[in-house]
Amino acid sequence: MSDVSPLIQSLRTAVEAAPGDVPLRLHLAGLLLDAGQQDDAVTQVAVALQHAPGDGQAKALMVRAMSNSPAQTPPSVLPSAPATPPTEPGPGNTFNWGAAADQVKDVLPPRFVEEPLATDGSGDPEGAPAWDVDAPGTVRLADVGGMQEVKDRLDAAFLAPLRNPELRKLYGKSLRGGLLLYGPPGCGKTFVARAVAGELGASFLSVSVNDVLDMWIGNSERNMHELFETARRQAPCVVFLDELDALGGKRSRTQSAGMRNTVNQLLTELDGVDAAANEGVFVLAATNVPWDVDIALRRPGRFDRTLLVLPPDAPAREAILRYHLRDRPIEKVDLGKLVKMTDGLSGADLAHLCESAAETALLDSVRTGVVRMIGMKDLLGAAKQTVPSSEPWFASARNVAMYANDGGMYDDLVAYLKKRRKL
Structure with a gap:
C-alpha cells in the first residue's frame, strides 16, 4: 500500500471534512503505519490525542508509531520492556510519553496557555496581572448627551476640586471619597463612570461581583484587598464597582459568613489603612437597588454621595439614536419626532428600537427581493412596540420614595416621580 492508495486518499479527504472524528483519524493513522509512513501517522495520532487525550487506541498507536521509527526517536522514548507494546499502556509500560510529546510538540499548539491554579483556588501564574x-x-x-444635572453633580463631587488644587488645599478638600450612581437599568451608569475617569485623566478599573466572589474561604476578601492595592499603585485611578448591592448587600439579610466578611473587607478598603492611603483613588459604584446596600457603606467618608441616573432626556435620546443609526442605511428620518415618541425609554431600549427597525427593513427586503432603506415607518413602528424597561423599577422605587426616604436620601427620586406624576 502506498501514499497514492485510493483508500488512504479517501480517508484523508474524510478526515479533513470531519476533523473531530477520532475513530476515523485513527483508522487513517493505522493504514499509514501499515504503508510505512510513520511521520504522517504520528501527526494524525497527535491530533487525535488532542481531541481525546485518554483514548487507549490512540495511545497504543502512538507507541506503535514511535517504536517503528527508531531513526527519528530518541532511545529513551523506545519501550524497554516487551517488543510488542500493550494495547493499553499500564503500570508496567515504560514508554516515555514525555519524550514522545517533545517530539511532536511542533505538530500542534499547546492546549493550555497558562498553568492551572492550585486545588485551593490560589496560585496565579507568576507575573500575570491580577486586575486589568x-x-x-x-x-x-x-x-x-444631555443629562446636565448629572454632569453638574459630578463636577461638584470630583472634578472641580481636582481642577483647583490651591482652593482644594485652602479648604482642606480631600480627593478621597465615593459616589454611588443609582437608577433604573440600561441608563448609562457605566458610561458615566468611564467619562469621569476620562475627565480625571485617571486609569479605570471596572469590577463586577464575579471578579471578587470566590468559592474558597478567604479568597473573596483577598480579591477585594488586591483590587484596591492595584488601584493605589495606579493612582489616580477610578475604581468602578458594578452591582454594589451584590458586593455590599445588607449583612443582616445574608446567612453567609463569607458574604459578610466580603462586605467587612470592602468597608476596610474604603477607609484605607491611614488617612492618605486612598488619596487619588476615586471609588464609583452603581446599583439598581440602593435600598439593598448595607447601611455602613452609606455613611460619610464612604458612599456618602448618591447620584440618580435617570432615563435619558431629549438631548441624550437624540445622541443615542444618532449613535445607533450612524452605520445603518436610513432615509428621511425625523429625529425630532422620534425623540418625542421615545420619552421614558432607557438607552438600552433605544438601542433595541434601532435594532428592531433594522430587522423589519431587512426581512421586508428578503421577502420582496428588493433592498430598501430604513425609514420613519420602521422606526415609529418599533417605537410603538417598545415598552419602557424602566417601568418595573419605578414601581418598586415609588414605595421606597414614599415610605423609606429616611433623612431625605431619595429626595431627587421623589422630585422626579412628582414631576412625572408617578407619585
Whole structure:
C-alpha cells in the first residue's frame, strides 16, 4: 500500500471534512503505519490525542508509531520492556510519553496557555496581572448627551476640586471619597463612570461581583484587598464597582459568613489603612437597588454621595439614536419626532428600537427581493412596540420614595416621580 492508495486518499479527504472524528483519524493513522509512513501517522495520532487525550487506541498507536521509527526517536522514548507494546499502556509500560510529546510538540499548539491554579483556588501564574486596569480613556462628559444635572453633580463631587488644587488645599478638600450612581437599568451608569475617569485623566478599573466572589474561604476578601492595592499603585485611578448591592448587600439579610466578611473587607478598603492611603483613588459604584446596600457603606467618608441616573432626556435620546443609526442605511428620518415618541425609554431600549427597525427593513427586503432603506415607518413602528424597561423599577422605587426616604436620601427620586406624576 502506498501514499497514492485510493483508500488512504479517501480517508484523508474524510478526515479533513470531519476533523473531530477520532475513530476515523485513527483508522487513517493505522493504514499509514501499515504503508510505512510513520511521520504522517504520528501527526494524525497527535491530533487525535488532542481531541481525546485518554483514548487507549490512540495511545497504543502512538507507541506503535514511535517504536517503528527508531531513526527519528530518541532511545529513551523506545519501550524497554516487551517488543510488542500493550494495547493499553499500564503500570508496567515504560514508554516515555514525555519524550514522545517533545517530539511532536511542533505538530500542534499547546492546549493550555497558562498553568492551572492550585486545588485551593490560589496560585496565579507568576507575573500575570491580577486586575486589568484600563489606561486613561478619551471619553469625556461632553460625550454624554444631555443629562446636565448629572454632569453638574459630578463636577461638584470630583472634578472641580481636582481642577483647583490651591482652593482644594485652602479648604482642606480631600480627593478621597465615593459616589454611588443609582437608577433604573440600561441608563448609562457605566458610561458615566468611564467619562469621569476620562475627565480625571485617571486609569479605570471596572469590577463586577464575579471578579471578587470566590468559592474558597478567604479568597473573596483577598480579591477585594488586591483590587484596591492595584488601584493605589495606579493612582489616580477610578475604581468602578458594578452591582454594589451584590458586593455590599445588607449583612443582616445574608446567612453567609463569607458574604459578610466580603462586605467587612470592602468597608476596610474604603477607609484605607491611614488617612492618605486612598488619596487619588476615586471609588464609583452603581446599583439598581440602593435600598439593598448595607447601611455602613452609606455613611460619610464612604458612599456618602448618591447620584440618580435617570432615563435619558431629549438631548441624550437624540445622541443615542444618532449613535445607533450612524452605520445603518436610513432615509428621511425625523429625529425630532422620534425623540418625542421615545420619552421614558432607557438607552438600552433605544438601542433595541434601532435594532428592531433594522430587522423589519431587512426581512421586508428578503421577502420582496428588493433592498430598501430604513425609514420613519420602521422606526415609529418599533417605537410603538417598545415598552419602557424602566417601568418595573419605578414601581418598586415609588414605595421606597414614599415610605423609606429616611433623612431625605431619595429626595431627587421623589422630585422626579412628582414631576412625572408617578407619585
